[in-house]
Amino acid sequence: MAKIAIDPITRIEGHLRIEAQVEGGKVTDAWSSGTMFRGIEIILKGRDPRECWALTSRI
């Protein structure tokens, strides 16, 4: 039984970590994690609603 991790997953936008549990040549369990957080929703609170598109488009 082995656990492998591929971090970073490349050729995507953003940061992704994939872990997989491999038993006898088969993947028996897997996990994915987004390894980056910015809190854009928190940043939007209290702002002029007309400028929300400008911030969310940077997600």
Next chain:
Amino acid sequence: MIKRIYVWEFPVRLTHWLNVLSILALAVTGIYIGAPYLFAVNENQFIMAKMRYVHFISSYVFTVSFLVRIYWMFAGNKFSRWRQFVPISKERLETLYGATAYYCFLREKCPRVIGHTALAGVTYLLLFILFLIEILTGFALYSQSHIGAFWTLMGGWLFAVMGEGTVRLVHHMITWLIAVFVIVHIYIAWLNDLSERNGLMSSIFSGYKSVEE
């Protein structure tokens, strides 16, 4: 026996009226520059360009008037000296409380002072601080398109202390604070003319106040 006293010297009156005219011009053009309230019908009107032109000329008149008045605070007679504006003596502080109480209907009589009451003095001191900030922020904004050490000295250094957006906001808000002052100032001048009956209103033209001996 009525005696006429020469209270407001010529430089005081001159700078007062230069301030009135330049502040009026600065406010009318300044409000347009911040929020254009006129609508151009063709390209040849150059409204914004003309407004800025008048604004810049008036700002120089205002700055010079401001500096002359500061100088006169050290060169003029006792009614225009800097001590009128900074209440550091006991009797001055008494007129400060007295005048404030009078305007709040807590006292029947306003303290009789030939020059400025200490309340007026402190108000004008605060006003001059507002003027100074307005001049500095104004020249800071001007320095954005006028490059050179002179303009940085006149106000450009402000950008190192506060952001460009804040400089604009301060410049804009102080206009309104000055407007508040103007409203209150004209009212109080009229009120005091009525209550003191010494020719206060005409004194800013002639320089003379009448005092009962």
Next chain:
Amino acid sequence: MSTVRDDQSIWEGLSKKGVSRRDFMKFCSTMAATLALPSSFVPRIAEALEKKQKPYAVWLEFQDCAGDTESILRATKPTIAQIVLDVISLEYHETIMAGAGKAAEKARDDVVKNQKGKYIAIVEGAIPTKDGGIYCTIAGRTALDIAKEVCGNAAFTINVGSCSCWGGVPSANPNPTGAVGTGEAVSGITYVNIPGCAHNVENATATIVHYLTFGSLPPVDSHHRPLFGYGKRIHDNCERRAHFDAGQFVRKWGDEGHRRGWCLYEMGCKGPEAYYNCPTVKYNSGTCWPVQAGHPCMACAADHNWDAFGPIYKRLENVPGAGYQTSADKIGLGVAAVAAAGVAAHAIARAVKGKPKDEEDK
């Protein structure tokens, strides 16, 4: 990613890939123009690119949206392929590199080890500092840790995009993750900021070319931004400036003025406050920039533009304490109205009370 051609110069690499001498000289001319150098410098730039070997580069991404990567993907003079493979030797870039996981990390670690002090670090995205920097990790290491190592050992760092320059979008109020720019997160490094949301690839390429031609980084302003790109105010170079001076402003989206391309000052344009070369260099190989497209400038390259200049569509900052729906003018008018009302009330009260004894006519 290939790692051969150590002895090839930039020009040799480009010519082997089929770039004509003519196109190469055009590229050198474009670079001279972007750097605000006269045409007499073009031969010197060409000579530098003919002789110099391709510098190694590592592109780091932290709290980003990959917008700056998208920006370089739109480069056409030279194309991104040419940049990646021929002008610089880009050994690591999470969004476009072939390897993943450990292979990717090895590519980066090899450059840091073998080219210590000689490679260029290019950083995109902010670095979170709150809670030990846990809000951005790559291969189990925090962004802060990676930046300290990679930028600390580089010849110099180029921060592309506002996020790596001063924190950008993640650092907008209330900055939940403590996001900061590279210059603030890592002390003691040599760096140049190329802000913008996203940055203009022409400015980044020009900075690299400047380094290759003159052996030094271009002169910068107090925000570490190259003066050739960020020394002039947008308002002074805007194609709609004549409309500003004429007093022709767009008042509502889609009105007659908007159709005619009038000034966007009233729609909140921050051009008078912003310093950037978008009106002249423009985006997407000189195609367009926001104002040309009919949208006001939001000073995206300015420090903390999301909070320092007020909402995008309003002229002034919000008055501290008041919400976004009020404006300085509304507050000012309100205060003046209160003063006038107070004065009127005082006058009425005085009249009602009657004159005090000492004011009565004797």
